[in-house]
Amino acid sequence: MLDIVTASEWFGSEFGRPIIIGGPCSAETREQVMSTALAIAEIKEVSIFRAGVWKPRTRPGNFEGAGNEALEWLAEAKAATGLKMAVEVATPAHVEAALKAGVDVLWVGARTVSNPFSVQELAAALGGVDVPVLVKNPINPDIELWIGALERINRAGCKKLAAIHRGFYPFEKRGLRNIPRWEVPIELKRLFPNLPMICDPSHIAGKWELVQSIAQQALDLDMDGLMIETHINPSVALSDARQQLTPAQLSEMVGSMSFPTSTTTDTSFARCIQTLRQRIDSLDAQMLELIAQRMKIAEEIGRFKLQQNVTILQVRRFEQILKDRLEQAEVIGLNHEFVKNLLEMVHKESILRQEAIMRSSGPGERKFPC
Numbered sequence: 001m002l003d004i005v006t007a008s009e010w011f012g013s014e015f016g017r018p019i020i021i022g023g024p025c026s027a028e029t030r031e032q033v034m035s036t037a038l039a040i041a042e043i044k045e046v047s048i049f050r051a052g053v054w055k056p057r058t059r060p061g062n063f064e065g066a067g068n069e070a071l072e073w074l075a076e077a078k079a080a081t082g083l084k085m086a087v088e089v090a091t092p093a094h095v096e097a098a099l100k101a102g103v104d105v106l107w108v109g110a111r112t113v114s115n116p117f118s119v120q121e122l123a124a125a126l127g128g129v130d131v132p133v134l135v136k137n138p139i140n141p142d143i144e145l146w147i148g149a150l151e152r153i154n155r156a157g158c159k160k161l162a163a164i165h166r167g168f169y170p171f172e173k174r175g176l177r178n179i180p181r182w183e184v185p186i187e188l189k190r191l192f193p194n195l196p197m198i199c200d201p202s203h204i205a206g207k208w209e210l211v212q213s214i215a216q217q218a219l220d221l222d223m224d225g226l227m228i229e230t231h232i233n234p235s236v237a238l239s240d241a242r243q244q245l246t247p248a249q250l251s252e253m254v255g256s257m258s259f260p261t262s263t264t265t266d267t268s269f270a271r272c273i274q275t276l277r278q279r280i281d282s283l284d285a286q287m288l289e290l291i292a293q294r295m296k297i298a299e300e301i302g303r304f305k306l307q308q309n310v311t312i313l314q315v316r317r318f319e320q321i322l323k324d325r326l327e328q329a330e331v332i333g334l335n336h337e338f339v340k341n342l343l344e345m346v347h348k349e350s351i352l353r354q355e356a357i358m359r360s361s362g363p364g365e366r367k368f369p370c
């Protein structure tokens with residue numbers, strides 16, 4: 001369990017869903033911070049300005065952030081715009097410097113979250129701190145590591161917590177920069193329903209053109225906010241140039257997106273959905289009943305195989321099943337990959353059932369080839 005305060009209480013009553021955070025990957029110069037912040041402040045939906053001050057780079061020699069000096073630019077941007085300021089912290093010294101400079105929100109990056117030693121050190125530095133702390137997912141889709149970081153920080157006394165979904169390391173570099181693996185943040189939401197979940201579509205997309213569709217997908221999946229990298233002139237950005245929007249593009253994007261709510265008080269909607277859900281309940285019950293019948297038949301086949309000393313796995317038969325069912329799937333409009341995964345799961349269970357039969361056979365029941 002996480003002992004947390006809802007996002008609407010972070011900064012007073014006017015603050016709430018959706019939480020929209022915009023700002024550059026890195027704070028580069030005073031002018032870049034001020035001009036980006038002033039332009040973003042014009043977008044009424046954006047309440048928090050983000051900027052990386054200390055940048056954890058994969059290889060040395062890249063721009064590593066402007067450091068403590070940038071905190072002064074952020075303080076100036078805050079005074080000029082009224083936006084809340086958010087920075088990434090990776091060490092206790094970062095936490096101390098950021099809080100001293102009046103930073104309003106801290107986030108912990110994916111690389112830091114991947115290392116429990118670093119998280120524990122950060123948690124100790126965050127003890128009793130009242131600013132919101134946003135915890136990005138670890139690089140690999142390891143939900144336990146993500147939960148562990150949230151718990152360590154929460155146990156240190158930080159109650160204003162949120163998670164940020166920024167996708168997972170793709171291993172193969174093609175398509176999106178990070179693989180979304182939406183099932184991971186969905187599972188976190190299921191386990192901690194009151195934990196706000198913010199999506200970072202910029203890091204998932206890797207290209208500014210793809211940011212909006214990922215952001216919309218996140219909102220449709222009931223996420224509570226977005227963190228979108230925005231730079232006054234992305235073409236000259238010192239980091240993540242390819243994925244940053246201009247403030248004008250951010251404004252257009254926010255204006256053209258739909259922000260669905262998780263529930264509605266409309267009674268006809270409630271009636272319709274209830275009827276449809278009853279049909280789904282009934283079909284699920286039939287589906288499970290059919291799978292149970294299929295497993296019983298597989299067990300019966302297993303008993304025949306035991307008598308005849310025939311192998312459990314019959315690759316040709318399974319291949320034929322896959323081919324036939326995938327043809328049928330295509331005709332009835334079911335996704336190829338989905339049906340293949342489903343059949344593989346069913347086959348695996350059927351093999352397990354037959355293995356259990358072989359294991360439970362009495363001594364001498366199994367023949368051995370002469």
Ligand SMILES: C=C(O[C@@H]1C=C(C(=O)O)C=C[C@H]1O)C(=O)O
Pocket residue numbers: 298301312313314315317318321346347350351354
């Ligand atoms: C049920 C059988 O055993 C295994 C399970 C199969 C299935 O679940 O459809 C298919 C082939 C075998 O690998 C069988 O041989 O038919």
